[in-house]
C-alpha cells in the first residue's frame with residue numbers, strides 16, 4: 092500500500108514536470124473553450140431574450156457548459172499522451188518495474204485532473220471578467236470537486252481506450268466523435284427545455300448533464316436535492332471509469 | 345538464471361497460430377546468451393514473456409528462481425530490461441530518468457544518487473547527469489537505457505536488439521560495455537539481435553530462432569564448425585536449379601550445400617585441398633564458374649543454414665518482409681560488393697593455387713573469421729579467386745536434360761532431407777547439443 096502511494100506520487104511528479112516544461116499545451120487546451128465563451132457567447136446572445144430562458148445573460152448560462160467542455164477536451168488528451176509513453180517504450184519500462192500497476196493509472200488521472208483544474212481556473216477568471224459571475228458560497232469548493240470527478244472519469248476512459256487501440260488516429264477520431272455529442276446531449280449549450288423530448292431523455296444518461304447542472308448550481312449558489320444527486324452520479328461515474336481503466340492496465344500486454 | 349521449458353505462446357488462444365512454438369532452453373548465471381532470428385521470429389515475444397509483459401500460453405518459465413506466472417513481482421525485481429524502443433523519457437534529463445527509475449524500484453534517495461554516480465562513471469557518462477535525453481546521440485541514449493536498467497543492481501540484463509539503429513562505432517562501443525559488465529560484474533546477459541556479428545562478438549551461446557522454433561543452440565564456434573572448416577562460394581554461368589543442388593548435396597565432399605541468391609555455398613573440411621578437385625569436378629559436370637571464393641564460414645553461413653529455409657522456399661514473402669529491414673539491406677550490400685570485387689578480379693587474370701596457399705598460411709592466425717573472409721574478398725582477392733575453364737558451349741541445360749527424370753525424383757527429397765535434421769536439433773535443445781551438419 093505504501094508502495095502504491097509512493098509509486099503514484101513519483102509518477103505524478105514526473106508528469107507534472109513534463110507539463111511544467113511544456114506549459115504551452117495547457118494553454119492550447121484553453122483556446123477552444125475560450126472561443127466558445129467569447130465568440131459563441133456573443134453570437135447567441137439573443138437566445139437569452141427567448142421566453143423561458145433561465146438566465147438574463149447567455150454568457151452566464153454558457154459558462155458552466157464551457158467549463159465542462161474544457162474538462163472533456165482536456166481529458167480526451169490524456170490518452171494521447173499515454174500513446175506517447177507507449178511509443179517511446181516508457182510504458183513498457185513502467186510495466187516491467189516492480190510497481191503497483193494501478194499507480195500508473197492513478198498518477199495519470201491525478202495529473203490530468205490537476206491540469207484541467209488549472210485550465211478551468213483560468214477560464215473561470217476570464218468568464219468572471221465578461222460578466223458570468225463566480226460560483227457562490229460552498230459552490231466555490233464544490234465546483235473543483237465536480238471538475239476533478241469528471242476529468243478523472245473521462246481521462247480514465249481515454250486512457251483505457253488508448254491502451255486498447257494503441258494508435259493515435261483512431262483515438263483522436265473517437266475522442267472527437269464522443270466529446271461533441273456528449274455536449275449536445277446535455278444542457279451545456281441550450282437549456283434542457285429547449286431540447287426535443289427524446290434528447291432530454293437521452294441526456295439523462297449522460298454524465299456531462301450532471302456535471303453541467305452541478306456547476307450551474309454552484310454558480311447559482313443553490314444546493315438542493317438535485318445537486319446532491321448529481322454529485323452522487325458523478326462520483327459513481329468516476330469510480331466506474333477508474334475501475335475500468337485499472338482493469339485494462341492490469342491486463343496490459 | 346533463466347529456465348524455459350516447453351514454452352508456447354499463441355496470441356490468439358486456440359487459433360493454433362504459435363508465435364512461440366515449444367521452445368526450451370536454460371541460461372546459466374554469468375552467461376551471455378544471444379538470440380538470433382529474422383523479423384517475426386518471436387524474439388520479442390520470448391523477451392516479453394521473460395519480462396512478465398506477456399503470459400505464456402503453455403510451458404514453464406523461471407527467471408532468477410521466480411516463476412513468471414506465479415510471482416511476476418519477484419521476476420520484475422530481478423532483471424534489468426532494455427527494450428526494443430528506448431524507454432527513457434526524452435523530456436527529462438539523464439539523472440531525472442535514473443532517479444525516477446530508482447524510485448520505482450523503491451530505493452532510498454541516497455542509494456539512488458550513489459548508483460547514478462557509479463553507473464555514469466562506469467559508462468563514461470560523467471557530467472552528463474543534467475543533459476536532456478532528447479539531446480543525446482543514439483549511442484549515448486542506448487547507453488543511458490542500460491545505465492537506467494542497472495539502477496537496482498540486477499544480476500540479469502535482458503536486452504531486445506540493443507544495437508539496432510546504431511552506427512558501427514557506437515555499436516562496437518556498446519559491445520565493449522556489455523562485455524565488461526559480463527566479465528567484471530558477472531552480469532548474465534540475454535540479448536536478441538539481427539546482427540550476426542553481435543552474437544559472434546558477445547555471446548557464449550547462441551540460439552537461432554525462426555518462426556517461433558529454435559533451430560539450433562550452441563557456442564558460436566560449435567555452430568560454425570558444424571559447417572566444416574572452409575566454405576567455397578561458387579557463382580556459375582548458368583542459373584541454379586534444384587537438380588543441380590541435389591547433385592552437389594549428394595557429393596560426399598561437402599558437409600553442407602546452401603543456395604544463397606545466385607551463389608552456391610559448399611561447406612567442407614580442407615577447402616584448399618579440395619578446391620582444385622571441385623573445379624575439376626565442375627568441369628566434368630559441364631559447369632563453368634563465374635567466380636570461386638574460398639573462405640571460412642561465418643555466422644552469415646550458420647544463419648543461412650538454420651533459417652535459410654525461409655529464405656529459399658518463401659523467397660518472395662521473405663524479401664517483402666525483410667525489404668525495409670536494415671539488416672537485410674546490409675546483407676544485400678555485402679553481397680553486392682563481393683560480387684563486383686570478384687568480378688573485376690577476374691579480368692586481372694585468374695589466380696593460382698600457390699598464391700592461395702600463401703594467403704591461407706598468412707592469415708591463419710590473425711583476426712576473427714569475419715575479418716578473415718573480408719581479407720579474402722578485398723586485399724587478396726585475386727589470389728583466391730580461381731577461374732575455371734570456359735565451358736560455355738556445353739550448357740548446363742543439356743546435361744540436365746539427359747538426367748531429367750532421375751532428378752525430378754530426387755528433387756524434393758533433396759530439399760526435404762536437410763531440414764528435418766535441424767528440427768531434430770531443436771527438439772533436443774536445452775542441452776548443449778552440437779549440431780550435426782551433413783555428415
Ligand SMILES: Nc1ncnc2c1ncn2[C@@H]1O[C@H](COP(=O)(O)OP(=O)(O)OP(=O)(O)O)[C@@H](O)[C@H]1O
Pocket residue numbers: 355363381382383384385386387388389390
Ligand atoms: N500483440 C500481438 N498480437 C498478435 N500477434 C503478434 C503480437 N505481437 C507479435 N505477434 C506476432 O508474433 C510473431 C513474433 O513476433 P515478435 O515481435 O516476437 O518477432 P521478433 O523476432 O521480435 O521480430 P523483430 O525482429 O521484427 O523484432 C510475429 O509473427 C508477430 O506478427
Ligand SMILES: [Mg+2]
Pocket residue numbers: 387388389428504
Ligand atoms: Mg522484436
